[in-house]
Each structure stands twice: as C-alpha cells, then as structure tokens.
Amino acid sequence: xxxxxxxxxxxxxxxxxxxxxxxxxxxxxxxxxxxxxxxxxxxxxxxxxxxxxxxxxxxxxxxxxxxxxxxxxxxxxxxxxxxxxxxxxxxxxxxxxxxxxxxxxxxxxxxxxxxxxxxxxxxxxxxxxxxxxxxxxxxxxxx
Numbered sequence: 118x119x120x121x122x123x124x125x126x127x128x129x130x131x132x133x134x135x136x137x138x139x140x141x142x143x144x145x146x147x148x149x150x151x152x153x154x155x156x157x158x159x160x161x162x163x164x165x166x167x168x169x170x171x172x173x174x175x176x177x178x179x180x181x182x183x184x185x186x187x188x189x190x191x192x193x194x195x196x197x198x199x200x201x202x203x204x205x206x207x208x209x210x211x212x213x214x215x216x217x218x219x220x221x222x223x224x225x226x227x228x229x230x231x232x233x234x235x236x237x238x239x240x241x242x243x244x245x246x247x248x249x250x251x252x253x254x255x256x257x258x259x260x
Contacts, residue, residue, distance in 0.1 A: 118157055121179075121257060122150040123190065130194070130253045153191065154182050171258050173207045177222065180208075184235075190250075192240045197250045199237045201258070213239070 118140040120133045130153060135144050137157070146152055156175050171179070180202060183195040199220055202208040208220040211234055218237040242250065 118155060120146055120155045121153040122146045123153050125149040125151060130190075130257065132257060153194075154179050156182075173202070173205055176202060176205075176258065177207055189240065192238055193242055193246065193250050194254065196237055196240055196242070197247065197254055201254065208235075216241070 118135040118137055120135065121130055122133055123130050125148070131150070133146055133150075156171070156178055158171070158175060176198065180195060180198050183191055183198070186192050186195055196218070199208060199218060203210050203220060207223060209223045211219040211221055213219065216239045218239055219234050220237060221234055222232045224232055
C-alpha cells in the first residue's frame with residue numbers, strides 16, 4: 118500500500134509505503150503527517166528502464182478518490198492530475214465552462230457513450246504553485 122501524506126503546516130507531499138498486512142492491521146501515517154490519498158500497488162522488480170510508480174489505472178483511482186477534496190492543495194493536485202490524465206489519454210477533455218474543466222473517462226468505444234462528464238475545478242494557480250504541484254506529482258508518479 119502506498120500513502121500520499123502531507124505534513125501539517127506545509128504544502129509538501131511525501132510518499133510512505135506499507136505492506137498490505139500492516140495496512141490491514143491499521144498502520145497509518147502518524148502525526149504530524151496527514152493522509153492525503155492512498156492506493157494499492159504491486160511491486161515488480163526493475164527490468165531495465167525506469168518504470169512509472171503509478172500506472173494509468175492507479176492514477177485514475179487517485180483522481181477519483183480526490184473527487185470530494187475540499188482542501189486547496191488537494192483541489193490543485195487533482196486539477197494537475199487531470200491535466201496529466203488528459204495528456205496520457207486516460208481522460209478526454211470536453212471543454213471548460215465557467216472555470217470548471219469538463220472531462221470524461223476514456224474507455225473502449227462501445228463503453229464511452231455511457232461515461233459521465235466529470236467536472237474538475239480550476240484552482241487558478243499561479244506559475245510557482247503549478248511548478249510545485251507538478252514537482253510533487255512527478256515524485257508520486259515517478260516520471
């Protein structure tokens with residue numbers, strides 16, 4: 118299990134890894150760290166080129182988990198994650214209406230018609246904040 122955490126009083130994100138057994142026994146990040154998001158992954162030894170820490174399905178799960186985010190840094194993280202998922206063609210950009218980006222999860226053509234529109238709030242980030250979020254996302258994703 119991987120946990121994305123933030124330290125209280127900062128906007129910095131970090132990653133902590135747990136065995137599934139430890140997670141199921143209740144191990145969680147301890148104060149001052151707060152759980153930001155979590156996901157289950159499978160460890161595979163490196164066979165050459167550096168692999169991404171999270172694949173597209175895991176990133177999509179993280180994006181969906183942050184749908185109810187109410188803290189500014191979570192909203193900003195979700196927005197930049199949505200941009201990454203559009204770039205990776207996991208999400209399809211459907212336009213922007215009144216500062217809200219509209220995306221749709223891309224599936225096989227037969228399934229796509231039923232996929233709902235997902236709205237992603239644009240947090241109106243300045244360049245410095247965007248750079249920070251992209252750096253944090255790069256650390257989490259591994260690329």
